[in-house]
Amino acid sequence: MDKHKSGTRDRVASGCEVIALEEWQQGGKWFTYEGHAIFSRMAGQGEPLLLIHGFPTASWDWNRLWPMLLQNNHLLALDMLGFGFSDKPRKHAYSIEDQSDLMQGLLEGLGLKSIHLLAHDYGCSVAQELLAREQEGVLPFEIASVCFLNGALFPEVHNPLMIQKLLRSPLGGLLGRGLTRRSFERSFLKLFGSKNRPSPQDTDDFWHLLTYNNGRGILHQLIHFMEERRCHRHRWVSALQNAKQPMRLISGAADPVSGAATARRYQELIPEPDVVQLMNVGHYPHFESSWEVFAAYREFRKRKAGH
Template identity: 70%
Template structure:
């Protein structure tokens, strides 16, 4: 099944977005080993966990968050280790497996028996790992549904940007520490739809979250997830193909790294693939066009 939502021009349904400072003020921290993890939650009802992407943070959902019916959902999100307001240890073996451990322990610690998952980019790989664990009988909670947003679910059609390739090269440490605001702005804006580029103020916020607590110094460590995707490709794709719960891919078609080709591959490999294409929307659909994403998500949830 595929739906295509029309392009209305500009951002649709943006609403009021909290600043990173306001987002932080209404959050809480919990411990993961020796490290502090920033989290945010609100509402009552069924648990909905929002999982962010690379190299940003949970604040990506700040424009989508107010649209959710928080009488229907208990909405939860966190900044994964190495991202946003969470700790960013320098000498740490960052991995998708570890971030999945983090989410698994967090969900179990709150004694949640069932969760809906909505994931973007890097977070999609975390959710694929959680799906694999569920199918192996390793989770103590049920994954009720999964919604993906522009993630590299199939590494063979992922098109990383040059900056990502440089960060994953032997020069990655130097590239990471030497990343300038100008280089960041130029590369980050390329991920968005043509008329949906973030404003100067929004770029300030994304940069603030990236560089918070020496975030530039570990980018080359975080980007190893691209190699993990290749190593775990068969297991993680099998998790999609064998999933028992409802799944939907909401895909911004103007995404240069995980857009049209990724959605086509999803239709090829996932049984009864449910795909919603957002025309003119780039890699960050939940930020670029939160109302369109919300409509697609709400319609999906009504069928779950």
């Protein structure tokens, strides 16, 4: 597979180590899921922690948080089918259920008995589905804890961007295939707060991941997850309300899509809600303010472990 020609040397942003995209790719491995190649990264020692990325990006979203989490966790991350460096088949019924099957198969294949989940955006819906399955007794492993970052946990307060609405329309296929670097950047940057916006190089990397393997051609298929959230709302919200394991929501409050309104709804509906709100941080808190996210996540894990 071709490699993106950004530098391989780690960069530094806001005092945090940054792993360049080409290095991220070179440090990964591929495995096969239903005949499709899936990109993954695994490293570190400690309790297993699965990082689940969002739409329309990929596991590289975690690159700034990765070196911090690596200190005390066995990290697992992958590009879900249709995302990043993984295969993007045109004729595939993309769904949260299918992505959850992918995650479940990976964890079963590794023989893990317990897993912590850290999920963002689209990945939050995958985590909710896995929680529902655990409560139904169909998972061969237990979920030890769950931490959410800016996901549409409650579809009634989700506020999608105009481009997301258009991708769901009958013209979605044409819009996706015709998406330009400039129009992507114009919409994508609306998601970020004022604290640490992506540099031009960062935006180039996000664009590369989106367009890799003709990714624009399937955006209108992936976007169906918004409808899935409405269809499965009862199942996925009930999974949060019935969860027995520790949970925390770390929310970038400046996110226009699933920020402050989602945090308020979480506090209304979830028993004993644990919410950390980050001011001036948008939809990608782990990218925009990785140190704050790491500190909040570390405190969550330590406190819940009784340390």
